[in-house]
Amino acid sequence: MNKTIISVAALSCLAATMQAQKKAAAQRPNIVYIMCDDHAFQCISAYGHAIGKLAPTPNIDRIAERGMRFDKAFVENSLSTPSRACLMTGLYSHQNGQRQLGEGIDTSRTFFTELLQQAGYQTAIIGKWHMGCDPKGFDYYHIYNDQGQYWNPQYRGTDTPDGKYIVEEGYSTDLSTDHAIDFMNHRDKSKPFCLMLHHKAPHRNWQANIKNLGKYDNVEFPMPETFYDDYATRGEAVRTQKMSVTKHMRWEQDFKVPEMLDMNNEDSKDSYNALMGEINRMTPAQRSAWGRYYFPRNRKLLEANLKGKDLDNWKYQAYIRDYMSVIASVDESVGRVLDYLDKNGLTDNTIIVYTSDQGFYMGEHGWFDKRYMYEESLRTPLIISYPGHTKPGSVCHKLVQNIDYAPTFLELAGVKKPQEMVGRSLLPVFDNGDAQKQWRSSIYYHYYDYPTYHMVRKHDGVRTDRYKLIHFYGKGGLDAVPENKYQGIEGTNENNTLKSLISIGYFEPKDNAVNYNELYDLQNDPHELNNLYGKPGYEKITKQLQKELDAYRKAQKVDEY
């Protein structure tokens, strides 16, 4: 054989290998990860809850019809940036550094998207990133400023000059969806892609698109049976929160009744300014459409002069109606993404994940917001369709957690999970659902962000299939400030937030130090009204759960509890 023949043979062999590699790469699934901000599972019709039934989400339900609904999906720390840090690293909060809202993720940790990139994926994130650092491991990003805005939001990214924020005219959910579809249209078709679409919606203060204002005004949403929970069996950490729909939601900012402004009240002025900040962002056309809906509604409210339970119900309806009107746009967004995948022949080779950064209280225990380890905020919606793996219309009851996403996506990409990642790939669960034998029997939870908005005390705990043990701890009120990383440091965002909360009287009266446990039997008491800790007959289960909790603390090197 002469030299030329050998090199031609070698070249064609190399070409065949490359072709095979390309084919294998092409067969790895695309990943479409859609995450909302504060979307309660109660508000997705596929979950069968009363709210979802009255305000259906047909497009999100399409994912459930094709795939698997997870009924025991949890976060590790029910707050935005901590949850996003769990997602990116597959690590618990104390390991990835993002324990509190403004603390900052440890950027020396590997983000799963970096590994996907190395494995040949094209990666993108659009919408709410929220973390202090730049997105790491993304070919394309187009992200909001901090929490983002509903109207005419600011975005910056790989496609904005000098990485500066630019205002885009329109409604944020629609705009982010446009960018997501644009990314898919212009993607590198020789590579699999991972698209993360992170909406601002339905975060406080629930600003609906103009076309959806008043969408549910004729619907009367039933109040949850725990709306008037008196917290009788529990410790004091549950009484000192500021998350009550009737007491702590703000007239101006949350209920959008600027007519309630009281110039002698600092909290009212702050709330009015928050609302005005948003109204001033609107174009004249958006603003007048907004006023055309809210002003007559407010006039009617003020004339009615409601009191007691009638007023409570007005507040509850206003909250849920605005929230669900915001969800209408989210559902439309999901429909647009699914249609795009269908029309472009991508559905069969794409895993689609729909979830939220945490759960949310829709009036349960009288609350809005999240943070607590009680079910509605600990639990997050999770619906996954992965053709050929998730059985259409299936429901999974395994205990899964947001630290599991990174290992799952890495396994899909054929990448070995780094040893440090504590989360577990969900692939065996997709294939076998509840029949999967080798799975965890409990999850660990830890919340750290106190004292701040909503005044939820620090706590950690374990949840098994049936029971939950929670430990509340820490100094009370401003005494807890020195224990936090940035709050006491002049010039930081945490310190500025702290000062503004002090100025509106947020820390009065002062909380006490706490150090106690709660125990719930979720089978007999799904609403968690009956704290069993210390009750006769529960010694054995308490001991078991305490052992489990101690094991997590020790194995995962938790340094604060």
Ligand code: SGN
């Ligand atoms: C803001 C909200 C809080 C909310 C946090 C965290 N206040 O501070 O109600 O709990 O975000 O939300 S607001 O007056 O600014 O709306 S998170 O989803 O980012 O964790």
Ligand code: CA
């Ligand atoms: Ca959130």
